[in-house]
Amino acid sequence: MANTTLQKLEKLDRRWVFLAMAIAVAAPLFFKLGLAPKTTPPVKAFYDYIEQLPPGSRVLCSFDYDPGSKAELNPMCVSVLRHIMLKGHKPVILTLWSTAPALIERNINEVCRDEFGKQYGVDYVYLGLKEGREAVMVAMGKSIRSTFPTDFYGTPLDNLPLMNGVENYSSFALLINVSAGYPGTKEYVQYVTSRFAIPMLSGSSAVSVPEYSAYFQSGQLRGLLTGITGAAEYEALIGKPGLAITAMDGQTMGHFVIIFFILFGNLIFFINRRSKGRA
């Protein structure tokens, strides 16, 4: 009887796992734990690079994610814009993902216009979407003006003071890419950073961390934010706690659930194996 129960537990219906995960992730919405992560070196490097730029530096931001990855990457995008505004830099923002423009526009308006009261065209510019993936990345290396003749709202770039003198990547002190996949950080590293000699910072979804860590180690990325944990560390560094820090409670509980099930699964597995051995 006991053996049958154990065997059943070893092949536990995955819906129980789903239920446990749902409870673990949802519970912190009602009972806040207020967990803040410790800063890791890639996040510190990201923060430091923006800090050391002379105020007023032009920064090219490519925010490449979609509504699916909004929960993970939007807090990162907002924090990057906040940090840029806090330091008085001037972002020129674009996206290569077709479902991103509305998400990015909302963030820009919330942070640059409403929170910091900056003037569009003078302190920040939104170029919007250009389809073409790697071809767009390389084309911007020759001329941003011919790649984006107008901004997101249809205004010619010549009418935007911030775009005066902007020709290509060399007109920017830094490239920041927040990306959920293709096209994103990997393609910018492969096609842009070395070829056009522009320093780059990246924020990516957590699943890409193992791959992009290699780029950070080799210096091809000057800083790296990874998933919601990276965003939370960054929020703590810039002193503007936001959604990422709030989400850390849920993520921590989620990790504990997975750890519990790994241990539980192995415990049942060992007991079953021992009973089979005795039998």
Place this chain on the structure above:
Amino acid sequence: MLLKSASFALIVVALTACAFAQNDSAIVVLGQGAAPTQVLVVDPPNDGGEKLDVSWTPTAQPGFDILKYEVLAAEAAEGPFKVLAEGDHKMTSSVITSGNGLRLEHDHPYYVKVVAIDSTSLAVPDSTNPDSVVVRFEKRLRRSESAVAGPFVPRAAWFNMNRLNILLLVLAFYFAVMFMVRRAKAGANIQFRRIAGIDAIDEAIGRATELGKPVMYVPGTQNIENIQTIASIQLLTSVAAKAANYDIPIIVPLNRAFMVTVAEEAVKQGFLNAGRPDAYMRDNIRYLSDEQFAFTSGTTGIMMREKTAAHFFLGAFYAESLILSETGFVAGAIQIAGTANTHQLPFFVVACDYTLIGEEYFATSALVTRDVEMMGTLKATDYMKAFIIACLLASLVLEMLGVQFLRSWFQVI
């Protein structure tokens, strides 16, 4: 009296300087004070003639609190000069390119000057009483300009020597491929290790045949210009031919509109190769959506509704990999995955029966088709990898000995 005259003279000098200033609040001083000296302009090699390297020596005179430097260029010595670069007080060199309305092009002459901007206290008269000798001191920006240097003519290079290393590697790879393809065509015995995932292709299709259920083939979620997708299309033809041999349907859900024609042609070719063009069903090549998760839910829906018995996930995958493969696992299908997207490999490994990792995936099309040209290319890839491993080991030893030439040779610019 002396103080009064000196003050007056100071005011005159200051006002004259202000008259020459480029903006309301700055004073301009030419070739003196904080002005940089020895402005050196060099045409950098290996570029398209669209850059100039400018360096300068900061003033040797003490007492200047330099705030920043500006590098200006113009097409004529008399201007108009445009600011093409700026930087803080530590800056002593800069690379200038087109900008600010001035286009730097090859074979055109340009004139360059460098401006140091510092802050100074300036004595100004009391505006409320013009007769008064009392002055007050105001902080003003002072622009100290170097002498105009030039003309400099940037030249465009016909070869970027910094990329010689890449060219040599590309040529070496090309000749290795050509050599191995020739050897393969000449009948040389080219051996490769067995890859379990390839052997499993027949097993998976056989299983689907036993169950009388369709096979599903997902060629990744990227467009035809993606190298992984191209490799997948070759495999699709082979898998379609095997499915046609066993007379079972093959369903191909697609994430990109351009892929529809390509996939249709690949499957048709497979059915043709198997001698069963009549069994080809166009309805089974299904373009679902360009949107990642709409495609994912559409594909998992097909798995659950049509009970596909064998799944092939071969191509470039992202966040959809685990959802697809876990759903397939729950549906009880035999699953073979392959991708060069390393961050998705762990998900395929836990949920699929066989996973082709990185280069194994690219090798599969050659090993499945046994095409001699492809086998030759694959062998050349192996030799290239052996060469890179040898370079890495040599570099490791040389680094430990303090010799860095190999590492710097591999540096791509």
Place this chain on the structure above:
Amino acid sequence: MKREIPILITLVFGVFMIVQFFIPHPAVNDIANRLQNWAIIVISFSYVLGSANILRINGELVYRRAPGWPYKLVLVIAFFTMATPGLILGIAEGSWTNDRLFTFTYVPLASTMYASLAFYIASAAFRAFRVRTWQASVLAITALIVMLGRIPVSHFIWQDLPGIVDWIMGVPNAVAQRGILIGAALGAIATGLKVILGIERSYLGRE
């Protein structure tokens, strides 16, 4: 000729794009930029092609009353529901299309699908991390360390835990990643070369 001409076009443009990488002179670079702009335009057309394909394939299935045709009908209706207001009312922030259709409908749907990964990861981990062999034990123990080390309370559990996680990610993980990346990159270069040289022709369709 059906295959020879495309192979010739691929060869000429492929070789040119490789060669232009080594020649910075504007005479060559300007042509390369023009070709890249063509690529941008062609890729942009994929949206038009995608819309046409959606309507052609699903419309045909609905017309023929093929199995599952009501689902196809829902898809076609959803397509027009999303596209028509966008074309008529615009997509500016605050517009009905942006707020109702994009922000309050599409964004939650897409986020839900992405979030479901958490459930799949939990069930896959429960099933996969069984320490049947010593290799599986190493994998499971490493996974536990990394998961514990990535949470905010990790340094309370053990002060050195975050450091150990950094080492795992920076040394064994990065080494393995680079190995796979180099191999995969070579495979990709070889496939690219096969396409340019016409050895790989499957993407062109039937012989």
